[in-house]
Amino acid sequence: MQSLESYKYDRIKKHAQFILIDMKGNLVDSCNSLFETREKETEVKEWMPLLESIVNQVLLLEMDSPELFLPKIQAPMQELKGFYDFSFSKIEMDERQFILWIIYDNTKIYKDFFSYQQNRNELVLKNQRIGVIQSVLQTKRKKLNSQIQRLNRFGTIKRNYYELISSNDQNENRNGNTNYNSSQVNEETTSYITEIESTISHLQDVVEELVILTNVKDISAFETKEFQICSLLNQIVQNLSGDSNVDFNIFVHSDIPEQLIGSYIYLKQIIIGLMKESYKLESNGLIQINLNPIKLKSSENSLLIEFKLSGEDSTSRPPLSNYVTGNGIMNNSLLNYGSELELKLSIIQKFVESHDGIFKCESNNKYNLLVAFSFPYERID
Amino acid sequence: MISKKVILTGSFGVGKTSLFNKFVYSKFSDKYLTTIGVKVNKKVIKVGGEEMSILLWDIAGEVSQDKVPVSYFLGASGIIYVFDLTRAVTTKNMKEDIEYLRRLLPNGVIKIVGNKSDLVGQDIIEKVIAELALPCDLVTSAKTGENVEELFTIIGEELLVA
Numbered sequence A: 001m002q003s004l005e006s007y008k009y010d011r012i013k014k015h016a017q018f019i020l021i022d023m024k025g026n027l028v029d030s031c032n033s034l035f036e037t038r039e040k041e042t043e044v045k046e047w048m049p050l051l052e053s054i055v056n057q058v059l060l061l062e063m064d065s066p067e068l069f070l071p072k073i074q075a076p077m078q079e080l081k082g083f084y085d086f087s088f089s090k091i092e093m094d095e096r097q098f099i100l101w102i103i104y105d106n107t108k109i110y111k112d113f114f115s116y117q118q119n120r121n122e123l124v125l126k127n128q129r130i131g132v133i134q135s136v137l138q139t140k141r142k143k144l145n146s147q148i149q150r151l152n153r154f155g156t157i158k159r160n161y162y163e164l165i166s167s168n169d170q171n172e173n174r175n176g177n178t179n180y181n182s183s184q185v186n187e188e189t190t191s192y193i194t195e196i197e198s199t200i201s202h203l204q205d206v207v208e209e210l211v212i213l214t215n216v217k218d219i220s221a222f223e224t225k226e227f228q229i230c231s232l233l234n235q236i237v238q239n240l241s242g243d244s245n246v247d248f249n250i251f252v253h254s255d256i257p258e259q260l261i262g263s264y265i266y267l268k269q270i271i272i273g274l275m276k277e278s279y280k281l282e283s284n285g286l287i288q289i290n291l292n293p294i295k296l297k298s299s300e301n302s303l304l305i306e307f308k309l310s311g312e313d314s315t316s317r318p319p320l321s322n323y324v325t326g327n328g329i330m331n332n333s334l335l336n337y338g339s340e341l342e343l344k345l346s347i348i349q350k351f352v353e354s355h356d357g358i359f360k361c362e363s364n365n366k367y368n369l370l371v372a373f374s375f376p377y378e379r380i381d
Numbered sequence B: 001m002i003s004k005k006v007i008l009t010g011s012f013g014v015g016k017t018s019l020f021n022k023f024v025y026s027k028f029s030d031k032y033l034t035t036i037g038v039k040v041n042k043k044v045i046k047v048g049g050e051e052m053s054i055l056l057w058d059i060a061g062e063v064s065q066d067k068v069p070v071s072y073f074l075g076a077s078g079i080i081y082v083f084d085l086t087r088a089v090t091t092k093n094m095k096e097d098i099e100y101l102r103r104l105l106p107n108g109v110i111k112i113v114g115n116k117s118d119l120v121g122q123d124i125i126e127k128v129i130a131e132l133a134l135p136c137d138l139v140t141s142a143k144t145g146e147n148v149e150e151l152f153t154i155i156g157e158e159l160l161v162a
């Protein structure tokens, strides 16, 4: 049987290289277990940038200095592509002083360590990032709400403002003059306009943040998990319906699996957003939700979620805007997001399109509404 | 030619390796591959009409700097302390970290850098910087390259007179 001593010796030799350097930084000797030194420059600092940056300090080591140990060095030179620990110490041999440089090859150990650290860091990173963006969004949302509330309090001024505009339109029709008469623009109107402007710019901020959010790929909103799509829909309907008279009808195509893997939170947010808006538009009538398979290049399995409002209860509300009836064609001007519905729809549109999905929204009589968007998923096999 | 050792340090995932790769290889990747220990490379830059070789040490991120092996700091002339503008936690230990690094390198040049500026708006950058324990020297993006060359030029110039 091999002695433990020789076993140890063999192992060390295999996984370590001993190099002797003179006090000028030149190679004296090497046991070439890891790489060949014969063809190398005499000055060891030429071998790798790491040595170049510390060789002066290494040469200052004293006989009684503790060993200088540099752990976990990644790919320090062409011939060493893994992970190594370096040790430097001053030694005496035949009454001459040298630096003994030992390179330990710990590639295997550090590779395992890498997988551990990679998983740990990725997870932490993901959670921290969504935290910051969410907190920023939250402050923005609060500011937006207070601005909207202030806007609503400007009721009379708003009426005056519209009167002003319409009288101005008439003037304009008469003499083609587009400038407002300065005396007509009173202080209150100016402050109303200012308020609108700041609300709009704030809305723009919120939308931009959301776009950033959609671009930050690995965040938990897009994390996929296994869930039942029908029970998700039913659960949202039940939670939101309260004492409304609206009927919901959910149709799921038989090709769509009950249990699937997809971005659960992302879908849930879109559906809740749409449902909340539907209740505002429809106090009676029917909301139909259809889930059908759809073929898309961007993912192997996708479904098309359709949201249909009958528009029966239309007398009590104004008609939908051009944004909605114009098939959701994005116009970059935020002035077109006349209502929260439009803002929400355009956010959903950006969400979906930034993930290479499709989005559609239309109304053929300005009261009924169809919103459709694709949702990629994976099958459970 | 003058050569100077400069260390990239800070918490993990802040973009040290990305700044390293952008500076040395003009490359950027969205994929995150954590650094184990240290990786060293060099690049020659021009400062004040002279050539200077920057020996750049990209080290594994640690939540607190006293966890970094002290031997890594041997012979260093400059330190770039990087934090992530999108993650407030990466600035939490800034004061203690910088005090610690100062003690290790009393005469070294230390720069505080907020990275990933491309991910956040100006308002967030301002908010984050205003809340820092110490002033931020530069805001960078390893992705777009914003202020990356500038960062090393500034350090190079200071190292030249230091």
Ligand SMILES: Nc1nc2c(ncn2[C@@H]2O[C@H](COP(=O)(O)OP(=O)(O)OP(=O)(O)O)[C@@H](O)[C@H]2O)c(=O)[nH]1
Pocket (backbone or CB within 6 Å): A121, B011, B012, B013, B014, B015, B016, B017, B018, B019, B029, B030, B031, B032, B033, B034, B035, B036, B059, B060, B061, B062, B115, B116, B117, B118, B119, B140, B141, B142, B143, B144
């Ligand atoms: N958008 C953007 N992403 C960045 C930027 N810098 C780094 N990243 C990303 O952030 C993640 C972490 O970047 P790394 O450079 O590996 O971070 P590190 O500080 O070296 O991390 P450790 O080695 O674990 O300490 C990667 O996914 C990078 O693509 C930047 O300026 N902008």
Ligand SMILES: [Mg+2]
Pocket (backbone or CB within 6 Å): B016, B017, B018, B033, B034, B035, B058, B059, B060, B061
């Ligand atoms: Mg790294």
